[in-house]
Amino acid sequence: MSTTRAADSPAPDAVATALREADFIRLCPRPTGDALAAAGLLAYALRSTDTPFQVRTTRAATAPEGDGTAFALGWVAPDATFVPTGDRPVSVVAAEVSEELGVDPDPLVGLAGVVAAESAPGADGSGSLLEAAERTGAVDRRSGVAVPTADPAEGLANSTLLRAPYSDDADAARALLADLDYPAEPDDDDRRRFASVVALDATTDGPQRAAEAVGRALQPYATPRGPFATLGGYADVLGATAREAPGLGVALALGNDVVREAALDAWRSHAAATHGLLSNAGTARYDGAFVLRVDADPETTTALATAARLARDFLSPEPMAVVVTDGAAAAAGTDGTDVTRTLETAAGVGSACGDAREGEVRFDGEADEFVDGLRGAL
Structure with missing residues (x-):
């Protein structure tokens, strides 16, 4: 039995009502960055309202067995309340459900889910999340490439947002930076030149859709107070941990910065495996x-x-x-x-x-x- 796309997401107030009426919640996200971000937002809201819950990612066609009420995130479950992928990212719906429960959603987690869903901050219903992040100084848009780490070579080599000649090759990425005379403290022009070369390398000989795909990794939102350098980098790590180490991903989506280094290790491993398969x-x-x-x-x-x-x-x-x-x-x-x-x-x-x-x-x-x-x- 497949779990396929639904045309529309359910109304946030209906999901909030179902959550209020449940004594124990089992959140069952698909192993994607968007669904994991949604689980993190809802888990934070449930914790704030003293509602018992657990989170468990699944690839199954039905919700994993257990006590309480199951909520499937990112897929259509025949035996659970579900928020499927559809006209909006699952994380956007989860943010609205959080507000219905009287809890302000973390805009960084929500926006990371939006990017992981291949959307853009501010689009597909995420405007209020972006406004909240900008109002509090949590994001700052700049030129460059979306990576999670302060080291652009490491970020570029391990990115799963794009595919380029230096994917899974940190030495090649460092050689690129050396050729560009990329300084330790780059300004906007340095970042713009870097992004232009990456965009060209990623789209040469590729299909037309490569330009749109690499565009999602350019001109990123920096996150001065976030666990990672950019929103796109956050999304990249969320997506990797969702598949590589879902327990870490859940902790990350819940705002547990203690797991940051372990999450980065999982991201590196996932990137190496991904690019190794393609190569x-x-x-x-x-x-x-x-x-x-x-x-x-x-x-x-x-x-x-x-x-x-x-x-x-x-x-x-x-x-x-x-x-x-x-x-x-x-x-x-x-x-x-x-x-x-x-x-x-x-x-x-x-x-x-x-x-x-x-x-x-x-x-x-x-x-x-x-x-x-x-x-x-x-």
């Missing part, structure tokens, strides 16, 4: 899909979905990119095709989760069999 993939092009075959253990790999997203944005000449190994696949697509349903059809028998634009599936069988099924599904 070593065999590729094939079909009508409607660009397929990347990789050698990975489906029981342990956490990077298939991130690799599929980057492949769609920076590598794929087709509207859908599919990363497949024996027993598992992930896909990312543009609007128009429900990729999660396509994955489920291709797998025949399997458990798929995701939405219309991004999804993943586990199945019994080899990659070749899955690709045959994919060609039929397309």
